[in-house]
Amino acid sequence: MSYPPSISRKFWGLDFDSPIMLASGTAGFGEELLTLDCLSGVGVVVSKAVSFKPRAGNPPPRLFETPLGLLNSIGLANPGVHHVLNHILPLTEKLPCPLLINVAGESIQEFSDVVEVLEQSKTHLGYEINVSCPNVADGGAAFGVDPDVVFQIAKGVSRVTDRPFSVKLTPNGGDMVMVAKAAVDGGASAITVCNTFLGMFVDWRTGKSVIKRKVAGYTSPALLPLVVARVWQVSNAVSVPVISSGGVSHGEDILQLLAAGASMVQVGTRLMRRPFAGAELMDEMQKLIGE
Amino acid sequence: MSYPPSISRKFWGLDFDSPIMLASGTAGFGEELLTLDCLSGVGVVVSKAVSFKPRAGNPPPRLFETPLGLLNSIGLANPGVHHVLNHILPLTEKLPCPLLINVAGESIQEFSDVVEVLEQSKTHLGYEINVSCPNVADGGAAFGVDPDVVFQIAKGVSRVTDRPFSVKLTPNGGDMVMVAKAAVDGGASAITVCNTFLGMFVDWRTGKSVIKRKVAGYTSPALLPLVVARVWQVSNAVSVPVISSGGVSHGEDILQLLAAGASMVQVGTRLMRRPFAGAELMDEMQKLIGE
Amino acid sequence: MTSVVDFDCAVISQEMVLPDVIKIVFHSPEIASSAKPGQFVQVEPSKGLFPVTRRPVTINRLTDDGFELLFDVVGRGTELMSQKQPGDKVRILGPLGNGWDLTKGKKWLLIGGGLGAAGFQFLKDSISDSVLLIGASSKDRVVSLENSIVVTEDGSVGSKGLVTALITEENLANADSIAVCGPVVMMEAVWNAVPEKHRHKLQISTESRMGCGWAVCDGCSIPMSDGGYKKCCKEGPVFPGIEIDWKRWKEAGL
């Protein structure tokens, strides 16, 4: 690898002008961005999580902003894989960039069941297997800490699709390097490092968590060094590309993640604030590299 | 528990006017604070880590400030247990508050060896067993992710001392709740949640980490929600008191940690900036509670 | 949604109209030309990293070349917004969401709680026939709108009492549509005060903690009476009252 890193990337055999992926759960299915016309600068869109059956999601409030970050407790709200296949994926045909579908499951089996249904669609490039959601009781991050379970999930997904897929890890327990290796052994074509860190905000006057499920997923620009460390560790341990997820709020953060070993870089919370984050971040990177 | 939480605490059978502990590695052995006269408002001082043999520590730079936090790579620099016993602990006799000695080890055996030597001193209240240092190659956090190892370390320490001790956990892997339970089974009288999160800063122009050991310990006020979540999880799972460590920069943060289940609250990075943090934080808490 | 824009809008004027209530007029011909009553914008409180999300504020009124916002200073975001001075540029995304459904008949009853009444000026400008009731805790919370009937809890302006006391069978029966905007507890009181047979006329301007404001994060869900959720930022903020699950919404404790 040469430094400074190149902004344009080769990933899964494809050429990308931009390393930017829109993170799962913060970009819908990309279709809202299509109408807002803000996919310029974006390399890949990752959809929100899709489960087999519809999921209503968690009770509100689903978001709470702390002084220096954001707690989210969405709970994988989604209309279920059949609705996604029949009513949403057709809308994504016009996306100017590839789509990965983020897949959730309450059982090892459910992941491959969801993928199997989605295989009927031609519109998406591949999958991101979400074994790391901090906001659900069943499955979620409980899977992501166990190398054996992750191996089985990856293996199951490999069996039903030839498309590439990434496995998105949790930073909240377990040994990320071992879990990443298990995912690769199971057939993963990339590793996403990582889902949100578990966080909580308690009202000291009442002793109550502001979020009904008590703990939630926490994002903050201040978490960037945590993600850089984990990207560096995992990318040094596995042969497949690493997709970073977390902590980006400036073009320079992306360059740092690429230098630390990321092949592509996801942007989530920043996108929620800045619908045109793709173009803005590309611009910032180009200015820095052009220096 | 009643809310708002009380600032004065009962901990290990003792009465404390302040819940504040000065975190290991950020307060020396308390003797510097004695000359600076800034132990007012402090409940307990936790010493820097002590190992059996002297340790020079990591090569500089040992600190690097990121935009929103601080990386440290001290590497348990300390003059070794015999020097501590003979030359440093006598200086701490004048401390106006109890002292816990933070103990590090490269092997399971070393922890109890260090404690055994320290037992000759009368000046300290107890120990904090550091199975979670992110900045050393041998031992350190590698121990802290394994419940069996932590059980054995705690068991070994219990055998050589009757003083109370806390086991300080790592948030960088493993299942904190299971490790906490193992520590309690081994005889721990408290659990410290937790040591620093692994972090890294890479210079994208060169691809090099600013820290020689690449990854380091990261602290930031923005990590408070991560610590609150882990304190809540562990304090709901074990019967012994939980000492929080991480993320405090304001009196309100301490109240939140107490409300989340902490019995005592450590302050580290903030103290480095504010030698009189103990008195300042107490003042902030009293104003909020008095509201 | 195709007319949504994200621009640095210049502050034209800023003033404190009531204690801790700020009115700001922004320049934005783009938003002025497409906004409908009941829609909102997402305001970026600072150019720095924090707060990490924007703050949603209802479009209170249009001006020739822009729009007016009126907001309570309740926390960090609105505090930062209150410090903007004429000439400052503020990043604003909008107009967002749906507005009041103007197709539901021409006679309107408007019921506002405190600052929630402010946006009714824009609605009144768009309809011909309306009765406007405003309730507030005290005169410090009353925005003056033409032809309004005002009650305050302390009687400091208008008569003394709650806005629900002004709701009569007569004005309910006269209305084709009833628009309600105010704090959740006040809106729930109105809901409870309206007899079953008129409830289908109620349109409720909801609030929720927002992440994006443009329908991608699913953070702003309002509990619906069918057991599911709808997005405040896209399918709302205005919902038919009968669609809302009032009990679950109140439990959110916004």
Added chain:
Amino acid sequence: MTSVVDFDCAVISQEMVLPDVIKIVFHSPEIASSAKPGQFVQVEPSKGLFPVTRRPVTINRLTDDGFELLFDVVGRGTELMSQKQPGDKVRILGPLGNGWDLTKGKKWLLIGGGLGAAGFQFLKDSISDSVLLIGASSKDRVVSLENSIVVTEDGSVGSKGLVTALITEENLANADSIAVCGPVVMMEAVWNAVPEKHRHKLQISTESRMGCGWAVCDGCSIPMSDGGYKKCCKEGPVFPGIEIDWKRWKEAGL
């Protein structure tokens, strides 16, 4: 160390003395009454949460009721410090560390690199007999001190060249003590330029990334020739040159 204080010191004056070089005079009778040449203070750049640590700056000179700092604007902390205006209060801890060892004889040779020379005024005020050599890249980096011999790399002031060219056997032999302050590379060049037999006279003002500044965090270690480390903030910042492990110190890449 017992005289260390942590106070909000008022800015008395602030000016840019060279491009991106700021001089600030603070009011602080406490620090003025106890500081010794070569000591430093820890300045809190902002009242907010960030940056999370303070910034160390050498005490450049004492005034009647306070002291003067002179610093380069190189990053976020010094940028914030450069924005302080007269009347502003800034939290400052000091005086910290040891200073120049004044017991090592009375004839001094002072060798400064760029801004590193600034603090020599304070030292000169405390000794009677000194020769002062200053090297800098250009006139934009030269602080004017009385009776100094100046060289610049571009010749824009003084003669053209490096400060090491001014080091002669004669001025080395004449000195009881040699004080060096400047960038690490410059100090290393001086170290290499001084023959073995005079090296014991060298006192080096070191720099390190600091956490606390008051000896509790062990973050500021300077590699010593015995293989260990000493704390820049407490046992330094001034060290005998012979104690420093120059190779390992340079590897730190400060």
